[in-house]
Amino acid sequence: MKADEGIEKSAILLLSLGQDEAAEVLRNLGPKEVQKLGHAMAALKQVPRERVESVIDEFSLHASKGAPVAVDNESIKAMLTKALGDDRAASLISRIMSGNDTAGIEGLKWMDAASVADLIRNEHPQIIATILVHLEFDHAGDILKHFTDRLRNDVLLRIATLDGVQPVALRELNEALTRILSSSAANVKKTAMGGIRHAAEILNYVGQSNETAIIDNVREYDPDLAQKILDEMFVFENLLDIDDRGIQLLLREVQSDALIIALKGASPELRDKVFKNMSQRAAEMLREDLESKGPVRLSEVENEQKEILKVARRLAEEGQIQLGGGGSDDAFV
Helix, strand or coil: CCCHHHHHHHHHHHHHHCCCHHHHHHCCCCHHHHHHHHHHHHHHHHCCHHHHHHHHHHHHHHHHHHCCCCCCCCCCCHHHHHHHHHHHHHHHHHHHHHCHHHHCHHHHHHHHHHHHHHHCCCHHHHHHHHCCCCCCCCHHHHHHCCCCCCHCCCCCCCCHHCCCCCCCHHHHHHHHHHHCCCCCCCCCCCCCCHHHCCCCCCCHCHHHHHHHHHHHHHHHCCHHHHHHHHHHHHHHHHHHCCCCCHHHHHHCCCCCHHHHHHHHHCCHHHHHHHHCCHHHHHHHHHHHHHHHHCCCCHHHHHHHHHHHHHHHHHHHHHCCCCCCCCCCCCCCC
């Protein structure tokens, strides 16, 4: 079952529950899961009764077998408001966000990158670095895009040289977040976060121009550190290092429209690798589509490439493919 189909079924199941029950389910999900479910609910419009009954029957079957129930992620308040209406969404959101997940750093995970950047940009760069290593890589990368070049470079350098989060750093972090989001819980043990791999993962999401500028800045500070970060990164051109079987598995998970846009910014070598791992007819159609496709904004190309890389990382985590290039198999966590 495709991921989008699973999300849609989860959204249907959730909407078939009452408001209180739905709130209890959403309370146990992370920000991204709620965002993506909200988006799916907003897109449903009207669901035939037969479809609802089919989803409920399938859920009951899975539950009776003890199978895990999972949903996927993506933009919370606006999505839920569209899906449920202003009043119901406001009530539901308050229920979801009334637990510990909104305390301190967890509260930032529910906010868009621009809002988080505005809240923390005036904090000390070390505090900002400590905050970002607690967020998802793509979220942290998007936040970095909203900083000045100087701040962005300074923060990434601190992330790369961070070997853990000490209690004193967490106390400073919580003091900062108390002013912002009424945070708590300062006395915790050192957490293994930050470091070269973490910095590399975040850099995978800042865009090529920002990535180059940041790496150049790190190189001035420490050439060896810059190279180590580059070695840990996995970018779109690194798909060349995946074997043919892995490329074939990846292509099965990628929509053709997204692939066309992503390949607009790919090297001839990578395009050829994709072509040779498709049927002759599919490859010819893809070539024609690429040739007929007009100019595409760089940001759109990078976004589609980023989504394909997410799929590649997921397949690697599931053990279905092996990512080549820099870094070890457990580089994506």
